[in-house]
Amino acid sequence: MTVEAAAAALPAAGYQVAPAHLPVLEDIDGNALSAKLFGFEILPYLRQAVRGREDELHGTTRRVLSAPITSAAEYVDAQLEMERLRDALAAYFAQHHALLCPVAPTAAHAHGLDDLLIGGRIVPNRHIVRCTVPFNLTGAPALSVPFGWSRDGLPIGVQIVGRHFDEGTVLRLGLMLERSRPEKHYRPIL
Secondary structure: OHHHHHHHHOHHHOOOOOOOOOHHHHHOOHHHHHHHHHHHHOHHHHHHHHOOOHHHOOHHHHHHHOOOOOOHHHHHHHHHHHHHHHHHHHHHHHHOOEEEEEOOOOOOOOOOOOEEEEOOEEEEHHHHHOOOHHHHHHOOOEEEEEEEEOOOOOEEEEEEEEOOOOHHHHHHHHHHHHHHOOOOOOOOOO
16 A cells, blocks of 8 residues: 555656566565575675684574575576576666655564464565665665654555666655655654
8 A cells, every 4th residue: 555655655756656567576476586696605704704703693593594505407597596586677678767666564663573373374574675776686776764643653665676777866856755755754663
């Protein structure tokens, strides 16, 4: 609902808005993809860097370090998935200037949770970045703008994603949404 409210604010500023559907964002699990890439590119070096000091690490970091190293074959498959994601985004941005989408699949949540309840099912806390990780992986410029509140008074943001090297459009849209959001003065959550 918050993304729809943000989209409704754009025409008043002269922007054309149309529904977007990118099946690749549903087909590719960005979290799993990033874990495979991380498991091949970074995990071996990180393990070496922290060897002997594992007990000083945060529990989440220890869990990440305990993941299996990605095999070369899995890494190649992950790279092919990355190319499919990049190609789909390039095709979308050949026709559109920006993509407006959620920042997270849920409103803000309490800190320190290992699992989240989303859509009636329990998912790992890393699921919260599901909406942003595809753009992190591809390097597409993206911006989160606070735009609404949940029933519980927790902030909800919208994400603006743009073409590669077109940060200006992303920032202009972000400023326009900031100026047009329903509540101008965000209050701290106590």
